[in-house]
Every structure is written in structure tokens, then in C-alpha cells.
Amino acid sequence: MAASDSRWPCRDGEGNRSIPNVRETGVQTDAKVQGQEPRLSKSNLFTLLSLWMELFPKKEACQRENDPAGDSGLVVVHEHRVLGLHCSSVQLHAGQVAVVKHGPRLKGCDLYFSRKPCSTCLKMLINAGVNRISYWPGDAEIGLLSGRRDPADSGHQEALLDATAAERLKSNSRPHICVLLQPLDSTMLQSVDQTSQTCDFLGKIAADNPTLDVADVFRKEWWNNSGDFLEKFFINDEEQHMYVLNKMGLENFCVEPNFSNLRQHMRNLIRILASVAASVPVLQDEYGFFTREPLGTGSPALPQDVIRHCVIQARLLACRTEDPKVGVGAVIWAEGKQSQCDGTGRLYLVGCGYNAYPVGSQYAEYPQMDHKQKERQNRKYRYILHAEQNALTFRSAEIKEDENTMLFVTKCPCDECVPLIGCAGIKQIYTTDLDSNKVKHDISYLRFDKLNSVQRFIWQQKSARHTSEQAALPTANGCMKRRDKETHFQCNKRLRS
Numbered sequence: 001m002a003a004s005d006s007r008w009p010c011r012d013g014e015g016n017r018s019i020p021n022v023r024e025t026g027v028q029t030d031a032k033v034q035g036q037e038p039r040l041s042k043s044n045l046f047t048l049l050s051l052w053m054e055l056f057p058k059k060e061a062c063q064r065e066n067d068p069a070g071d072s073g074l075v076v077v078h079e080h081r082v083l084g085l086h087c088s089s090v091q092l093h094a095g096q097v098a099v100v101k102h103g104p105r106l107k108g109c110d111l112y113f114s115r116k117p118c119s120t121c122l123k124m125l126i127n128a129g130v131n132r133i134s135y136w137p138g139d140a141e142i143g144l145l146s147g148r149r150d151p152a153d154s155g156h157q158e159a160l161l162d163a164t165a166a167e168r169l170k171s172n173s174r175p176h177i178c179v180l181l182q183p184l185d186s187t188m189l190q191s192v193d194q195t196s197q198t199c200d201f202l203g204k205i206a207a208d209n210p211t212l213d214v215a216d217v218f219r220k221e222w223w224n225n226s227g228d229f230l231e232k233f234f235i236n237d238e239e240q241h242m243y244v245l246n247k248m249g250l251e252n253f254c255v256e257p258n259f260s261n262l263r264q265h266m267r268n269l270i271r272i273l274a275s276v277a278a279s280v281p282v283l284q285d286e287y288g289f290f291t292r293e294p295l296g297t298g299s300p301a302l303p304q305d306v307i308r309h310c311v312i313q314a315r316l317l318a319c320r321t322e323d324p325k326v327g328v329g330a331v332i333w334a335e336g337k338q339s340q341c342d343g344t345g346r347l348y349l350v351g352c353g354y355n356a357y358p359v360g361s362q363y364a365e366y367p368q369m370d371h372k373q374k375e376r377q378n379r380k381y382r383y384i385l386h387a388e389q390n391a392l393t394f395r396s397a398e399i400k401e402d403e404n405t406m407l408f409v410t411k412c413p414c415d416e417c418v419p420l421i422g423c424a425g426i427k428q429i430y431t432t433d434l435d436s437n438k439v440k441h442d443i444s445y446l447r448f449d450k451l452n453s454v455q456r457f458i459w460q461q462k463s464a465r466h467t468s469e470q471a472a473l474p475t476a477n478g479c480m481k482r483r484d485k486e487t488h489f490q491c492n493k494r495l496r497s
């Protein structure tokens with residue numbers, strides 16, 4: 001961590017994090033970024049999704065018997081589209097989950113890991129014919145740092161043996177095994193901070209509480225996230241980081257300026273993740289996703305921490321929008337009949353997307369104006385595909401009638417999408433209704449309120465929810481549990497005290 005970078009949490013003598021003034025640190029921008037917003041590259045998006053998947057809230061801590069591997073997240077990509085979002089479970093590492101779930105479909109896929117996968121996973125993935133394996137250059141899946149100072153430490157000996165085997169597999173394999181972090185556009189950080197602060201989730205809190213300083217809510221959340229994510233994904237000690245990179249065969253990153261550039265790049269991506277996650281703040285006793293109707297015969301709602309995780313996946317996808325003004329992301333998950341040993345329990349990804357011009361279109365090929373600009377023929381609305389439309393069109397799994405399929409979307413579905421969602425067999429929607437009942441000439445939001453065939457869980461104040469929801473909540477694995485036990489999800493619990 002650069003000592004001069006005042007945007008990063010620092011600790012006082014007692015180890016408490018101190019929060020600098022937002023104006024001094026530039027978290028809040030005074031002027032909106034002008035012109036075309038920068039887009040996150042696909043590699044960076046998939047890398048961020050893999051980090052986020054490592055933090056998927058799980059029912060039990062992932063302590064595997066006689067297995068030194070830690071948690072990891074994984075994104076499986078086929079022809080530039082996300083095929084699966086996974087994380088390690090009690091039984092399996094993330095790479096093993098991918099083999100179990102996708103089998104021969106892994107051929108030609110690109111895999112993004114939140115840690116360098118262990119040799120057990122690597123040999124199977126190479127054998128499956130994957131195209132590329134990219135991993136986050138922090139500590140490996142079998143951690144190289146624990147016990148490093150003690151040469152007799154058996155865990156560390158295991159990690160060294162595994163690292164050597166992984167290197168041998170890498171040098172003899174066809175797939176490209178690499179670190180794929182792409183340089184960020186210089187305005188990217190500022191733009192993500194801005195769009196995170198102005199997104200509909202914080203917008204709803206602002207609308208409900210006119211006197212509340214929402215920028216302050218965002219800033220505190222961002223600060224806590226940054227500290228948590230740095231602890232998890234960044235090796236603060238430079239000497240330790242070099243040791244890890246050397247053992248993972250990344251000696252080239254250990255020379256300057258590569259080393260500093262790599263670390264800066266990792267910090268920037270962690271900053272983006274912190275910012276996006278802060279756009280849906282953890283306000284457990286105040287805000288969450290609740291239905292206004294009685295739950296009746298439909299499936300029970302997911303636990304709030306799982307919902308938030310999926311909504312933030314959608315918020316990350318929104319960072320790749322092509323809309324000049326509004327980024328929207330959508331993910332569709334389904335609850336299968338049985339657990340597949342994925343860390344996500346019974347949940348599996350059906351599809352995901354963000355709003356963008358038709359596939360293959362060139363920059364500025366289509367109109368970009370919005371409804372506030374006069375010339376109707378130059379407005380974007382007839383050309384842009386919506387996040388839900390892309391998620392449905394490019395889905396990687398079928399929507400099954402007998403399963404609970406859930407859409408998580410960062411903006412209220414518009415009138416163009418509501419019938420698609422209803423007919424596609426989506427059973428539940430988790431979203432915000434800030435735009436509900438608005439008409440903006442070329443896009444309107446009148447039909448969502450009447451979409452009675454789908455259970456709607458709306459980001460709102462807890463006091464506004466229906467009381468029948470308070471009775472019992474299902475876990476990520478589908479078991480029912482009492483609300484007072486909800487906080488027992490281990491893997492995503494706040495790292496701070």
C-alpha cells in the first residue's frame with residue numbers, strides 16, 4: 001500500500017481504521033464526469049467477479065478436513081460470455097466445482113480465479129482443454145504465506161510442493177496460464193465512485209430520508225469495504241508479496257517498475273470493488289429487499305446477504321454499460337433441486353447482462369441522446385438492449401418451470417422488459433422501484449407495479465415490508481432457519497470487529 005495514498009484506510013496506534021475527509025480524498029466528485037463514461041474491460045470485470053465470488057455468503061465456514069486450501073472464487077467464460085459463477089465449498093475447490101458442473105463444456109473456456117488454483121484443480125482443467133486460466137496475483141489457493149517463517153511447518157511445505165507442481169503443469173500445458181489485469185482508464189475510478197453514489201439503491205435511501213447525508217453513508221461503507229477487501233486480497237508487505245510472486249513463477253512482476261505497477265493495479269481494482277459494493281450498503285436493521293405482498297404460495301425469499309451479493313454482481317456488470325449515462329446490470333440465478341457441491345449451494349447461474357448497443361456495433365454508430373434532448377431520432381432508446389434482455393438472450397441455462405428462477409437487476413424493469421420477464425418463467429425479482437410509474441417519453445416504467453405473476457422484492461426500509469416474511473428465512477442451501485440465526489453466514493461476515 002502506498003503510504004502517500006490517502007484514499008486508503010490507515011490504522012491508528014490501536015489498529016482502528018481512520019476515515020479521512022471525503023473532499024480531501026476525492027471520493028466525492030464535485031462535477032459529473034463529462035462525455036462518454038469509461039467502461040470496465042471484460043478481463044477486469046471477470047477478475048472482479050471472481051474476487052466477489054470468493055466472498056459469496058455461505059452457510060458454513062469452508063474448513064475442509066486435511067485440506068490446506070482456502071476459499072476461492074471462479075468465473076467461467078465461453079466466447080466472452082459468462083457461463084458460470086462459482087466458489088469453493090466444504091467439499092470442493094472452485095476448479096473442481098467447474099469440472100463437476102461443466103464437464104466437457106469447459107473445452108475452449110477462459111477461467112478467472114481469485115487465487116492461483118492448486119495443482120489438483122489445474123491438472124483437471126488443463127485436461128478438460130480450457131483455453132486460458134487467469135488468476136489474481138495475491139496469495140495462492142494453497143496459501144504460501146502461512147507458516148513461511150518456520151521451515152518445519154508442514155502446511156508451508158505442502159504449499160511449496162503444490163506451487164512447484166503447478167509450475168510444472170503450467171510449463172507443459174497448452175492453455176495460457178497467466179495474470180490478466182488490464183490497465184484502467186484514468187477516469188475509471190472516479191466514474192465508478194460517481195455512478196455508485198448516484199445509483200438507485202442509494203437514491204432510494206436519499207428519497208426516503210431527505211435530511212440524511214447519503215454521500216456519508218456511501219463513504220463509510222466504501223471505507224469499511226476497502227479495509228476488508230485489502231485484508232483479503234492484497235499482500236501489504238512488499239517482501240511477502242515478492243516471495244509469493246516468485247513461488248508462483250511470476251518473477252517478471254518482481255522487478256521495477258512492474259512490481260509497483262502490479263500493486264497499484266491490484267489496489268485500483270480493489271477500490272472499484274469497494275465502491276460498487278458500497279452502492280448497496282449493509283444496513284441490516286434498516287434497508288433490505290422485501291416484498292409488499294403476502295408471500296403466499298411462492299418460494300421463500302433468499303437471505304438478505306445472498307440477495308445483496310447477487311445484486312452487487314449485477315452492479316459490477318453495469319460497469320460495462322454502453323449507455324452514455326445509465327449503467328444497468330442483471331443476473332439470473334435459479335435454485336436447483338439438489339446441491340451440486342458448489343459454494344453457492346443450490347443456486348446456479350442462468351444468465352447475466354448489462355445494457356449495451358447490439359452486439360458488434362461500433363462506437364458512435366447509434367444515437368446516444370436521452371429524452372431530455374429534443375431530436376427524437378437521435379435518442380438512444382430504440383437501439384440499446386436492456387440488461388434483462390441481454391441476460392435472457394445470452395443465458396447459459398434453460399429456465400425450468402419447476403425451479404425458482406430469480407432476476408436481480410439494478411434498476412426497475414421498464415415496460416419493454418416486464419412482459420419478457422413475466423413470460424420467461426422468472427419467479428422472483430430483486431430490484432429497486434425508484435423509477436416505478438415514471439414516464440420518460442421514450443422509456444416508461446408503468447407496468448412493473450402490475451406484474452403480479454412474479455414475486456417482487458424491492459429495496460426498501462425494513463419497516464415497510466410485509467410481516468409474513470419475518471417468520472422464517474431459507475439459507476443459501478435452501479434450509480429454513482429462524483431470522484435470529486441469519487447472521488451466522490461465515491464466509492462473508494464482516495472482517496472488521
Ligand SMILES: Nc1ccn([C@H]2C[C@H](O)[C@@H](COP(=O)(O)OP(=O)(O)OP(=O)(O)O)O2)c(=O)n1
Pocket residue numbers: 323325326327328354355356370371372384385386387388409411412413414417435440443
Ligand atoms: N431495468 C432497466 C432499466 C433501464 N435500462 C437501461 C435502458 C437504457 O440504456 C437506460 C435508460 O435509463 P433511464 O430510464 O434512467 O433513462 P435515461 O438514460 O434517459 O436517464 P434519466 O433517468 O436521467 O432520465 O437504462 C435497463 O437496461 N434495464
